[in-house]
Amino acid sequence: MKNRLLEKTFRVLELAAAAEEPVSLKQLGEMSGIPPSTLSRIAADLVEAGYLVRSGPRRFEPALGLILLGQNAIFNSPLSRLANPLIRSRAEALGVNGALAGMENGQLVYLYRSDLYGPDQLNGMPCRVPPGCSYIALAILTMESGAEAGAEQFLQQESCRLTCEEAHHLAASVAEHGYLHRVEVDGCWNICLPIEYRHRFYGVSLYGRKGQGGNPDRLLFEAALLTSRIRNALS
DSSP: OOOHHHHHHHHHHHHHHHOSSOEEHHHHHHHHOOOHHHHHHHHHHHHHHTSEEEOSTTEEEEOHHHHHHHHHHHHHOHHHHHHHHHHHHHHHHHTSEEEEEEEETTEEEEEEETTTTSTTOTTOOOOOOOGGGOHHHHHHHHHHHOHHHHHHHHHTSTTOOSOHHHHHHHHHHHHHHSOEEEEOTTSOEEEEEEEEETTEEEEEEEEESTTTTSOHHHHHHHHHHHHHHHHHHHO
C-alpha cells in the first residue's frame, strides 16, 4: 500500500477487531510495530470516527461503527445478495444446513451459514470456525494451490481433525471431481463445492446430521445443482 498511514490505520483496526479482549496501546504496538506516538494518534482518530471505543486506561475495543461497517459489507455484497437466498431456499427445502464462506489472511469468513444462531451458538454470537475444522477451507486451499499443496496447507491449520490420508483424499476429490463429500463417524455429513467470484475462490456447503436430507446421491445432485445456479446468477 502506497499510503503508509492508511496501511497502519487498517492494521490497527484489524488487530482491534481480532482481539478477544480490549487491547492496549502497548499490545497494539508490539503486534504492529507502529511507533507509540503514531499509534496514539491513530487510535484517537479512530475513536473520534466511531470505529473504536475506549475501554479503560489506554485500552480499546471495536465500536458500533466498525461492527456496522462489517454488517453493511456483508449485506450489500453482490455475492451474498445473489447466493444467500439460493442457499437458504435449497437448504430449507431439503431440511439440512447450508453455508457460503471464503478465506482471508488465513481465516474463514462466512457470508452465510444457516445455523449461525443455532443451538450450538448459545451465546447468540456468530460462529468462528478454525480453518482446520472446515471442509470449505480445504476446498478453497485446493483450488488455490492444487490438491497436494492444498492438503498440506490444510493439515497445518489450527485444530485440523483429518489424518494426512483423509486430507489428501478429499483434496484429490475436489481437484478431480469438483466437490468433496465427507461422512463422519457419528453420521454427520458435509458436501462442499468451490465457486470462483472476482478471481477469488469460495466454498458452498450443504451439511447435516445422520439421516437428514435423505439419499446421499440425491444430496450430491442437489448441491451440484445449487452451485450451478449460483454460478449462473453471478455470471
